[in-house]
Amino acid sequence: MTFLTYLISGLALGSVYAIIALGYTMVYGIAKMLNFAHGDIIMAGGYVAFYAFSRFGLPGGLCIILSILFSTILGVVIERLAYKPLRQASSLSVLITAIGVSYFLENAAQLMFGSDTKIFPTILTDGSLKLFDGQLTISYLTIITIVTCIVIMAGLTSFINKTKIGKAMRACAEDKGAAQLMGININTTISITFAIGSGLAAIAAILLCSTYPSLSPTLGSMPGIKAFTAAVFGGIGSIPGALLGGLLLGIIENLTKAYISTQLSDAIVFTVLIVVLLIKPTGLLGKKENVKV
Amino acid sequence: MKNIFNNLFSKKNRSRTISFLMVIVAYILIEVIMNTVGMSRLFKSLLVPVCCYIILGLSLNLVVGISGELSLGHAGFMAIGAFTAVCVSGFCAQSIPNDILRLALSVLCGSIVSGIFGFIISVPVLKLSGDYLAIVTLAFGQIIKSLINNVYLGFDSRGMQFSFVTNELKLEGGKMLLSGPMGATDTAKISNFTSGFVLILFTLYVIYSLINSKYGRAIMAARDNRIAAESIGVDISKTKTLAFVISSVLAGMAGALYALNYSTLQPAKFDFNTSILILVYVVFGGLGNINGTIIATTVLYILPELLRSLQDYRMLMYAIVLIVVMQITNSATLKQTLEKTTKRFFKKGEAQ
Numbered sequence: 001m002t003f004l005t006y007l008i009s010g011l012a013l014g015s016v017y018a019i020i021a022l023g024y025t026m027v028y029g030i031a032k033m034l035n036f037a038h039g040d041i042i043m044a045g046g047y048v049a050f051y052a053f054s055r056f057g058l059p060g061g062l063c064i065i066l067s068i069l070f071s072t073i074l075g076v077v078i079e080r081l082a083y084k085p086l087r088q089a090s091s092l093s094v095l096i097t098a099i100g101v102s103y104f105l106e107n108a109a110q111l112m113f114g115s116d117t118k119i120f121p122t123i124l125t126d127g128s129l130k131l132f133d134g135q136l137t138i139s140y141l142t143i144i145t146i147v148t149c150i151v152i153m154a155g156l157t158s159f160i161n162k163t164k165i166g167k168a169m170r171a172c173a174e175d176k177g178a179a180q181l182m183g184i185n186i187n188t189t190i191s192i193t194f195a196i197g198s199g200l201a202a203i204a205a206i207l208l209c210s211t212y213p214s215l216s217p218t219l220g221s222m223p224g225i226k227a228f229t230a231a232v233f234g235g236i237g238s239i240p241g242a243l244l245g246g247l248l249l250g251i252i253e254n255l256t257k258a259y260i261s262t263q264l265s266d267a268i269v270f271t272v273l274i275v276v277l278l279i280k281p282t283g284l285l286g287k288k289e290n291v292k293v
Numbered sequence: 294m295k296n297i298f299n300n301l302f303s304k305k306n307r308s309r310t311i312s313f314l315m316v317i318v319a320y321i322l323i324e325v326i327m328n329t330v331g332m333s334r335l336f337k338s339l340l341v342p343v344c345c346y347i348i349l350g351l352s353l354n355l356v357v358g359i360s361g362e363l364s365l366g367h368a369g370f371m372a373i374g375a376f377t378a379v380c381v382s383g384f385c386a387q388s389i390p391n392d393i394l395r396l397a398l399s400v401l402c403g404s405i406v407s408g409i410f411g412f413i414i415s416v417p418v419l420k421l422s423g424d425y426l427a428i429v430t431l432a433f434g435q436i437i438k439s440l441i442n443n444v445y446l447g448f449d450s451r452g453m454q455f456s457f458v459t460n461e462l463k464l465e466g467g468k469m470l471l472s473g474p475m476g477a478t479d480t481a482k483i484s485n486f487t488s489g490f491v492l493i494l495f496t497l498y499v500i501y502s503l504i505n506s507k508y509g510r511a512i513m514a515a516r517d518n519r520i521a522a523e524s525i526g527v528d529i530s531k532t533k534t535l536a537f538v539i540s541s542v543l544a545g546m547a548g549a550l551y552a553l554n555y556s557t558l559q560p561a562k563f564d565f566n567t568s569i570l571i572l573v574y575v576v577f578g579g580l581g582n583i584n585g586t587i588i589a590t591t592v593l594y595i596l597p598e599l600l601r602s603l604q605d606y607r608m609l610m611y612a613i614v615l616i617v618v619m620q621i622t623n624s625a626t627l628k629q630t631l632e633k634t635t636k637r638f639f640k641k642g643e644a645q
Contacts, residue, residue, distance in 0.1 A: 082616055085620055086620070086623050088625070089619075090623075092357070093619050093623050095363075097620070101612070103608060103612035107609045111605055221565075225565060228428070229432065232424065263458055266438075266439040267435070270436045273429075277417070277428070281425060282425065
């Protein structure tokens, strides 16, 4: 039973990673850039929800919507101001810009909200479900997290496969030049990708902050790195890969924490990553690209 | 005499001569200022770290700029060098009383151990390419940090003692060298500006010798076109491994110098942000550009200190500088105007 408990909480943590990893992987698939500022959008979403709920006393649902809206707008604004002028630049210049944006958001948050850790309120529920005569306790939050992740995945997959915008996104990921010739507006498509990724980051922020209720300006950096790892783990650019990578990462992390060592969990998670990449160099579900001479 | 001058400033050697001159002149200037006008404590405290970061920038440039592989775990090598050096220096404190000798030995050990790790990690790293390679280096940096975070090492009359994850050492007298997340404490500060200067010269010598050698040309050929290089018989994995190992040796050296400049040092210092910081220096200076790296590192390391008067806003300013410089250097309109002005300038020259 304890194993099942750890497994389920690992699944919940993995769901959060997967939701964040979706943002990384979608942006990478279309704009071919590693958006290191993604983790800080999580942080921004967390703060918006915190202030809306604790300071202005808005109802929980409204706080979540506000947080998602704010993050979406923030993501699009960042893309327009910082990344759009660099479409033709080398990938390293874009990477450094993303790092600059990340520093900017972290320090701006520190100036505006202070560097002290804030306790995140219970926006979502705090009850729990008891199964097998109380042997197995699952909090509602865990269930909400996992269900949210599944809903997002299903929604996103059908969005990308069924809608016109989704088709445009796939076309852009395949070949930007050809997509443009077919009359697809690349800038709009990339903006929409950023909007979706950032909105998902806000959802992840609320789930993450509800599970670990502390809020600080550097909140997003570690989950950001982990989710990035998860995206690569599953094969960057692949949406089912992000889900698989995120879930596996979360489960491995939780199980190592439970059975091996808390301090060494990071080392073990990253070692597993290296081993997986050695066996499958483009991640679990990544496509192998053959270089033509 | 003229011949030597011409040779030094020939197209092939110009960059090298400028690098060495720049570093030597800067060293003499700083020494003169320190001994005559005097220097504020703040600036004195920046000298050794600047030297370390210059070496780190140069070594990362070897991987990112010259070998063309993105590495996000350079701080890992720095950490290995740093903590090896601290241990060696602490262990030899009695047996080698001479500071300079002990510093040299510690730096040597730091670079060798870091080089060994560089070789080990280069095996998986060089099987991959692009962003997958980057993520493995990132993972490596994280692994090193969390391993050092769990190492407890000390020595007493019974010899060296080691413990992992939990501190089970019971020392009889003796001294703790590494104490987990606390890192190294009570380290004798034996690094100084002159040693930093000497190590920068050594780094420059190594890098320029490599670039101008057969191997260096092979590394750059592999970077520019992997398939073409392979087809003319360049052993890609061997050349890339060479660049990676030399880079890790130099990074370990810089880490050793860095560690022996502080009395306490925590493993948390060598996190992802430090790796990124070094990468920022390299990209700012221009990929593959040695002189650019030296200047960019110096400016960007001192910039946050100069911005200290802005207090809380300094890191915000730093971030804005990063973004704005990247926008400017990649702006098409700016490039066009720059080209126009240079064209006009050259046309004038031709007319005369």
